[in-house]
């Protein structure tokens with residue numbers, strides 16, 4: 001029988017694992033627990049937690065609540081969320097990722113320092129406009145930070161004035177480097193340019209890891225939700241490395257005919273794929289292979 005392996009570098013990052021663990025601990029107490037935004041971008045996992053009693057809400061619903069418990073997910077929140085919680089007697093279960101919290105503090109300190117010096121420094125965040133993490137980051141600067149999604153937007157910066165650049169934790173390293181190079185080449189006069197690499201390696205190393213994993217097996221089952229953008233990128237990398245790569249969302253999607261009894265099978269997934277989903281796939285493949293013998 002061929003070997004079956006689950007990629008231990010696939011699946012949720014530690015920030016998300018920690019948020020889910022916190023949610024489960026609270027839910028076990030049997031009280032109502034609200035979560036501000038989807039705890040993870042994976043419908044099946046959100047539904048599993050909702051069956052345990054988790055109620056997902058948006059910011060508008062959050063501001064209407066009083067005297068309840070609300071979990072903040074790994075992406076982090078701006079200061080205004082904590083202020084509303086205080087006013088409305090909401091108990092916060094803070095599952096903001098420590099990496100994101102450190103980045104928020106860095107941006108806040110920088111903003112306050114520059115403000116104290118009355119420097120006209122532009123705090124720039126390379127990230128996705130409207131993304132929950134980015135909202136939490138710009139909240140540290142009273143929304144004064146400038147968000148840049150791609151190099152094409154760099155003309156909005158004033159290169160005669162200081163620039164201090166940060167990145168959302170999940171942006172690609174090469175894109176960040178490109179932004180740095182362009183800004184550097186445009187700076188004028190005595191204006192200062194500082195940048196901080198704040199990209200989380202839990203995500204940025206996924207592509208080399210998945211390429212490495214895909215080469216180790218004859219056939220790969222890539223498990224992810226259809227809407228996962230990270231899933232699409234990683235799946236394409238995997239398939240480019242190993243053409244016998246199949247995208248599945250549940251074990252029901254496995255095509256029995258593509259598996260051969262001597263195949264070594266790899267199971268991997270996106271950053272939003274829970275380990276238990278990959279384990280279900282593994283169990284199904286074990287059954288299929290045993291039937292082929």
Ligand code: SF4
Nearest residue numbers: 013015097099169200
């Ligand atoms: S900072 Fe890294 S570990 Fe934390 S939530 Fe984001 S990707 Fe996950």
